[in-house]
Amino acid sequence: MKMAKQSRAMPGPFSGLSVKIIMTIVIVILAVEVVIYLPSAAGYRTSWLDDRLRVGVVAARVLDAVPDAMNLPRMLTDRLLTSAGAQAIVYRHEGQSQLIELENAETPREAVTVDMRIRDPATQILGTLDTLFFGGDRIIRIVGEEIGQQERIVEILMSEAPLKAGLLGYSRNLLLLSLILAVITSAVLYVLVSRILILPIRRLTANMVGYRQAPENAALIVTPTARRDEIGIMEQELAAMETDIFSMLRQRRHLADLGLAVAKINHDLRNTLTSAQLLSDQVATLDDPKVQRLAPRLVQSMDRAVAFAQSVLDYGRQNVTPPRPVPVDLHLLLDEAAFDAGLVAHPAIRFVNAVPDAVSISVDPDQFARIFVNLLKNAREAFEANPNTVSPTLEVAIAETPESLTIAITDNGPGLPPRARENLFVAFEGSARPGGTGLGLAIARELTEAHGGKLAYVPQERGTRFEVTLPAATRVA
Template sequence: MANEQFDAPKRVIFGLSMKLITMIIAMIMVVEVLIYLPSVANFRISWMDDRVHVAGVAARVIETVPDTMDLTPDMIGKLLSSAEAEALVIRTEGQSQLIERPDMPMPVAAYAADTRERAPLDLIAGALEILFFGSNRTMRVIGVPMDSQDVVVEVLVNEALLRQELIAYSRNIFWLSLLVASFTSFAIFLFLNGLLIRPITRLTRNMVAFQQDPDDARKIIVPSERRDEVGIAERELAAMESNLFTMLKQKQHLADLGLAVAKINHDLRNTLGSAQLLSDQVANLDDPHVQRLAPRLVNTLDRAIKFCQSVLDYGRHKSVAPKFEQVDLRALLDESASEAAIRVHPEIEWLNQVEDDVIISVDPDQIARVFTNLFKNAREALETHSLKNGDHPSILANLIVDQAQVCLTIADNGPGLSPRAKDNLFRAFEGSGRAGGTGLGLAIAKELVEAHGGALKYIPEESGTKFEICLPR
């Protein structure tokens, strides 16, 4: 897929360069069209003005002819040919004179075009109408010659003559505009190619190359000295690739180290298991010194074996996407409390204050694991510490519901967390609140809650320990 993005033929056709050239040519042609419309309208009115001017010259010629002399057919033909007209009407001081070919009938004009009316939109509409819908109709051009303000002439001409010249003019304008657009776009492209296209192509190729082999430090881009946005992008990309390269190397080293630790833990657990068997046999000896030291030895070995097992379990832990179901929250809490051995505990009171009709959408297995971890931590804290003021040990679950989320609080009245545990809370192997603990339970619980789109937080209290689990509704 990445190689296809930089295939040469596809890059030429679909690349940024071709899109840029096409866009520039299209924009120039649009501008040329906006210029062409008034230009073609001006060409049409100028063409009709020329016919009117020639007709005015014919009127002066007629004025010079003596009244006793008639215009010959040859003279009439020359006058009409000079104006490219089929007939002329000259109006002076209330008098009209018709000049037409004696051998042809008087044509009937289909419409009139008055050159004295020069509204821009009307001129453009008239030019486009002739250009696209013109035929062999006869049009009557009315106007006043430039040097004969007291004379009004009407020229009957074939519309096809004007249409042919409009087509030729439009064709010339089109090729000229295309030539100008091509040269302009090529010049702009040469400028932008060095300024933008080539740097962007370099960035794109580098990202694809680095994505294919992020372990190769030679793929990290070398930023240029540019101080604009492209230079900033190059420097930021170089920094990001360098950080990613370093992180990948660190994670690779940690993975290798973790694999070695897992093997060591596995072998150590087996060795400790053998030592535990021996310690059990030693504990059965009648020697008083052995009887006094054996329990401590057994407890130490048990803690070491549990620690090794917890490290192995954390290494095997895989993040699985939650499978959401509609779950009764109160029943799920009671089930988790039973799993953590606090619901029927002889000394610890379990207080579930969540109402019966609270239904939430969660993965029941994952959320039950979160509850069980919190309940076990609370139970162990209450079992190993005596309470002040003679309070009865208890674990309380309470619920606060609003429009956006449900927030469940789980609290105990035990001794609370140590300062070290608070500072390293939710950190694996660092955030344990008891001796020999790993802190993995809270770290995994926080990860599971966040996978549901929620948050697991520690709520500071004067006494006891309190956690809050907020889940979206």
């Protein structure tokens, strides 16, 4: 496990998550306000115009009440008009129309008609936009009818300026209110969000960053709070993960230390045993009958002990180098392996190399020799441990498919003992024979896999079959 050690800086309080959240909130509130603004401004304008119209209606009633409106005192009509903010009021009913206007008012130039009898929202909003963008020094004609009296129409002519001023003031207030609302909302949300989300997340983030720097420091493992929501689960899971990593690292270190110690002990042991082996060889040559009886067993035990120490040493050392493939003649390689495995000219076992001549594969010759020697030696040892096997035969053959090349090593021996089958391919565990280290198959599998291949045990009715499967590309001729 290799870990990148560069550290990641934590984002400051105004970068990262919190700012993104606040910006989003403010933008959403302002967007909502824009959508709300138009209808409410239209509402403001409508009620403003309705107010004027109501005054106009009152004035019109007064006009209606007097028999001769034309001759009303000037002062009175002017007062009426001023109170309505109007320049002129026209009152139409039963086919007649009456007009009063301010004394010194020149007849209005063209006027923009605002018909208050049309009250759908679209018209009102369009009218509002019209007032806001084009209004100001125009004259408007507000047309409406007396409530419940459809044929009595009142028209008021007046300047648009006060309406626009009112509308602008209203908009300004609304904008100010929205801003205040946005600020308050985002402040409240900020506090909430940062307490509930951001601070705990920052704590976890800081912990992860810190822990990765020093995963062997148990004090850095996060302490989960009592929360039961997603953040709480995150804290608990992180704590569990960090605890696991901590113990895994510690275990790994211990194992590495142990391995080193074993290698040292083993090395010394092998040297001592080798000296003892030399001695025991000499002892075996003594004439004493007692010695003659015991010596072979002593020599055998010494040999086994030395072999064991040697293979443990080899296992510790082996296989750090990746395979260096070169074209190898498979038939020849197998013959050599059979020789090394003690199968050539064996008194009992018949070895059949069924691989045709001139099959060339691209593999590391040393490593592949080791694979085959291990497999063939296992078979020989199994046969020798069961001397009453009928015509003991060991055969190696190949089979090819477009994708792969399979080398099968088959014997008609006793088959795998159950104890070996359980831990097959597990180093130091797989052995089921006296004096075995249980490394042969583990090493063979490791080496095959380093070549992109597979080593598999294929169950048989009788005997044992192992298959080395290689990618078809391994075959070069």
